Each structure stands twice: as C-alpha cells, then as structure tokens.
Amino acid sequence: MSQENGVDHGPAAREVATPPSQEGRLERAIGAEVRRLRRASGATLAEMSVRTGISKPMLSKIEHAQTSCSLTTLARLADALDIPVTAFFRGADTEREAVHTRAGAGARIVARGTRVGHDYTLLGGLRGQHKRMEAHLVTLTERSEEFPLFQHPGTELLYMLEGRMVYSHGESNYELLPGDALQIDGNGLHGPRDLMELPIRFLSVVAHPDAGIEE
Incomplete structure (x- = not known):
C-alpha cells in the first residue's frame, strides 16, 4: 500500500521514546x-x-x-x-529511535481511493535513514465495486486478522482468510479485488528498498 495525497494525523499519533540523559x-x-x-x-x-x-x-x-x-x-x-x-x-555513540503508537491513535492515511468504510491507519514508521519499513492496519467495512490498485518499490507483507477477501497481485488472485499471509513485490499492481466477508481487517507491512539501490 502506498499513500499518495497526505496524512490526517489523529491525536497522539506518534509517541517517540525519550532517550536517556546524555549525562552518564x-x-x-x-x-x-x-x-x-x-x-x-x-x-x-x-x-x-x-x-x-x-x-x-x-x-x-x-x-x-x-x-x-x-x-x-x-x-x-x-x-x-x-x-x-x-x-x-559498542552502542555508546548511537541513539536508537522507537515509535510507540497507542491503540486507536495511529495517523489516518488519506490516499487515492480512500473512502467511507475504507480506513488505513499508520501504526509506525521511523524517520530518516531508518524509514525502511511502515506498518498499517487496514479496515474495510463497506463493499465497493471498484478498488484502487497500488504500486510502490519494495516488498509488502499482508496478514489477515478478520474477514475474508480476494486480493490481486498482477495477474494472480489470492483468497485470504484470518491467519493467512501474502508477501508480494510492491512493483506489481495490487489491491483488494472482492470483499467476501465484512468487516475485513489486515496488517500491511511495507519494507522500502535502501535509498539509491535499484531493485
């Protein structure tokens, strides 16, 4: 999944862990x-x-x-x-970032095709050089006749939590049930094809390629 327009930040969308004091x-x-x-x-x-x-x-x-x-x-x-x-x-000169997103407080992604009943919530994504992976919780509660297709560099992993749907990737279609996982090349056009049992909830984890490295 890839956002194209903007991000509507909910309250307390990001809680970045505070590093210990420099002293000591x-x-x-x-x-x-x-x-x-x-x-x-x-x-x-x-x-x-x-x-x-x-x-x-x-x-x-x-x-x-x-x-x-x-x-x-x-x-x-x-x-x-x-x-x-x-x-x-080892590790004395490097500070590590962590992002803690509380339940219901993730940033809502406004992307092409976002509509009533289709909700994309950003669960976490580190900044700067560490922004190589983003996790979203996708909730679909309304049927649609047309679905947006997504395309982006990197690899995406889908993990079904609830419901039943057919997900397309390129020329292939996959029926996904709770507990099923689907890993895809993000460069291939992909997206939901048929919402068979609502509500549908699944995790979408995108691993971005390193900057300057072509896939």
Whole structure:
C-alpha cells in the first residue's frame, strides 16, 4: 500500500521514546557491555576480580555505571576477557529511535481511493535513514465495486486478522482468510479485488528498498 495525497494525523499519533540523559550515557554503555561480556564468558564478579586485580565492589560499580573507568582499567578488563578495548564502546555513540503508537491513535492515511468504510491507519514508521519499513492496519467495512490498485518499490507483507477477501497481485488472485499471509513485490499492481466477508481487517507491512539501490 502506498499513500499518495497526505496524512490526517489523529491525536497522539506518534509517541517517540525519550532517550536517556546524555549525562552518564558513556558509563551506562560501558557498564552494560562489561556485564554482558563477563556473563558471556561465564565468569562471576569474584572470578573477574581475580583475573583483573580489580576489587569486586569496584567491578560492580563499573557494571552499574556508578563510576567512570580509566583506560588502564578498561585495558585490564579487555585482557581478562580476551577482547579489544573498543568492544566496550559498542552502542555508546548511537541513539536508537522507537515509535510507540497507542491503540486507536495511529495517523489516518488519506490516499487515492480512500473512502467511507475504507480506513488505513499508520501504526509506525521511523524517520530518516531508518524509514525502511511502515506498518498499517487496514479496515474495510463497506463493499465497493471498484478498488484502487497500488504500486510502490519494495516488498509488502499482508496478514489477515478478520474477514475474508480476494486480493490481486498482477495477474494472480489470492483468497485470504484470518491467519493467512501474502508477501508480494510492491512493483506489481495490487489491491483488494472482492470483499467476501465484512468487516475485513489486515496488517500491511511495507519494507522500502535502501535509498539509491535499484531493485
């Protein structure tokens, strides 16, 4: 599915997770990696203390981001775990976005063919370089004699939640029942062909190709 006109934003359509404060972010990232790598090695705090010569209370403070590590301390930890020092900085300089859409609060998509009884609700879509996937909840409650056909780059996955319909893709038609899934190449013309049992609800998840990469 592809929108062509605009978006009618409902109340509280997007709730973006607030990142933790910048203060102490490096300590938290390092502490989390130290704990993860220590556990992955099977070592207890006491065993790590023996290996590194760092006291157990100090190791606990490092893992819980209650103190800052010197490079010398990180080097000793890295030697004990047989990893490069840079491994402790994984994820320390990157913030990740998340979109939380509450029930009934998604943005309503106004696209070609949108009409009474045909509702397209955006459930989530990250911005910028991460906008490679969009999820929509599609609800069809009114029969139509004509249906819009969609075409877009990327891949689309349909998952039926309720009702029964025939969905067309290119020259092929597929009967979809609750629990059925249909994955299609978005470049082929596609859309509902026959609404057999109303109401119909299905998820539409579109994976966009990377910018600059032709399919």
